[in-house]
Amino acid sequence: MARYAGRKLASEQVNQSTRRISIPLAYLANERQVAIQAVEQASKLCQAVFNRLVTSETLTKKDKSPVTIADFGAQAVVNAILAEHFPADPIVGEEDSKDLQGDAGKEMRNKVVDLVNSVGDRPMSEAEVLQAIDRGQYAGGATGRHWTLDPIDGTKGFLRGEQYAVCLALIVDGQVRLGVLGCPNLEQKQGSESKGVLMVAVDGQGAFQRALDGGAETPIRASSVSDTTQAAFCESVESGHTSHGDSERISALLGITKAPVRMDSQCKYAAVARGNADVYLRLPTRADYEEKIWDHAAGNVIVREAGGRVGDITGKPLDFSHGRTLAQNRGVVATSAGIFDQVVGAVQNVLGSKAV
Numbered sequence: 001m002a003r004y005a006g007r008k009l010a011s012e013q014v015n016q017s018t019r020r021i022s023i024p025l026a027y028l029a030n031e032r033q034v035a036i037q038a039v040e041q042a043s044k045l046c047q048a049v050f051n052r053l054v055t056s057e058t059l060t061k062k063d064k065s066p067v068t069i070a071d072f073g074a075q076a077v078v079n080a081i082l083a084e085h086f087p088a089d090p091i092v093g094e095e096d097s098k099d100l101q102g103d104a105g106k107e108m109r110n111k112v113v114d115l116v117n118s119v120g121d122r123p124m125s126e127a128e129v130l131q132a133i134d135r136g137q138y139a140g141g142a143t144g145r146h147w148t149l150d151p152i153d154g155t156k157g158f159l160r161g162e163q164y165a166v167c168l169a170l171i172v173d174g175q176v177r178l179g180v181l182g183c184p185n186l187e188q189k190q191g192s193e194s195k196g197v198l199m200v201a202v203d204g205q206g207a208f209q210r211a212l213d214g215g216a217e218t219p220i221r222a223s224s225v226s227d228t229t230q231a232a233f234c235e236s237v238e239s240g241h242t243s244h245g246d247s248e249r250i251s252a253l254l255g256i257t258k259a260p261v262r263m264d265s266q267c268k269y270a271a272v273a274r275g276n277a278d279v280y281l282r283l284p285t286r287a288d289y290e291e292k293i294w295d296h297a298a299g300n301v302i303v304r305e306a307g308g309r310v311g312d313i314t315g316k317p318l319d320f321s322h323g324r325t326l327a328q329n330r331g332v333v334a335t336s337a338g339i340f341d342q343v344v345g346a347v348q349n350v351l352g353s354k355a356v
């Protein structure tokens with residue numbers, strides 16, 4: 001109980017009129033349900049935008065406006081749902097409404113408002129949409145609880161019709177306690193035709209997946225591989241987000257022979273969490289880049305609850321208590337538990353002084 005100071009578990013709550021102990025409620029049960037609903041709705045919005053707005057013309061013109069509209073729309077939808085159910089909870093969201101303001105933002109603003117109203121359960125005015133987006137400006141930190149949201153992670157993957165994820169997590173006193181990933185283009189099982197996966201984990205309760213459009217949850221586990229020569233790893237598609245050269249040297253050192261699976265977004269954490277990959281490496285490409293908490297929070301708790309391990313390139317756990325970025329960490333290493341120390345050793349070996 002002390003761990004969750006200030007929140008009484010229902011199992012401890014005694015109904016004074018009957019003196020009977022009420023049925024135990026799981027920790028964060030309500031938050032889990034609301035977060036799933038929010039991620040489902042935002043994922044639907046993203047899929048609607050892709051189907052309506054991403055065309056061969058937008059792709060050849062390298063027009064990023066569809067993903068921008070979906071980013072704003074998804075953040076508005078999730079934040080409005082969180083505000084309705086947990087009005088006191090602040091949110092660290094990736095986006096803000098700056099680019100939607102004034103005359104310059106009018107065209108985009110109108111599109112975002114129309115989009116939100118085309119998928120939402122209740123109509124939202126322009127002011128409400130902007131206000132919902134800007135609930136995401138919280139600075140984060142080490143005390144109390146706050147949510148963190150990446151409305152679309154893997155924006156480049158979204159535009160290519162490949163992997164992207166809606167990522168929502170709850171951080172309590174600097175620790176990620178709940179994470180939900182909506183992965184509209186992820187295969188429901190590796191190799192299957194059906195796509196669209198929702199993954200969820202609450203601290204201490206295991207990790208689960210189900211189809212994004214509903215159905216029963218099934219538990220997921222990271223792989224039990226203990227020999228790195230048998231391991232498969234995944235990394236970002238974009239070489240600006242992770243060093244492909246360094247990962248090649250690290251996998252050679254570990255005797256990994258399988259080609260890396262390159263995919264965008266926190267779907268990489270999803271792949272490790274259900275044993276499709278054994279290692280996710282994110283190796284710094286710039287000395288001054290600080291990873292954002294919304295790029296890692298949900299995936300972090302999902303991999304941990306699936307029995308995997310997550311740390312930075314020195315093996316240190318990711319520290320979500322330093323505001324909007326992982327200011328005390330560099331890069332990310334997520335693996336099935338049995339090979340974590342070995343992988344971090346190889347990372348240190350290859351990156352040398354860069355890894356400190």
Ligand SMILES: Nc1ncnc2c1ncn2[C@@H]1O[C@H](COP(=O)(O)OS(=O)(=O)O)[C@@H](OP(=O)(O)O)[C@H]1O
Binds near residue numbers: 236266
């Ligand atoms: N230099 C650098 N280093 C590390 N990470 C960076 C960097 N620049 C951007 N970003 C963040 O990368 C997020 C997407 O990376 P992914 O691994 O998900 O996908 S991929 O790189 O597009 O393959 C991306 O998230 P989204 O903007 O939500 O797509 C960024 O927050």
Ligand SMILES: [Mg+2]
Binds near residue numbers: 150152153154294295
């Ligand atoms: Mg992101």
Ligand SMILES: [Mg+2]
Binds near residue numbers: 094150151152154155
């Ligand atoms: Mg994003």
Ligand SMILES: [Mg+2]
Binds near residue numbers: 094155
């Ligand atoms: Mg971004």
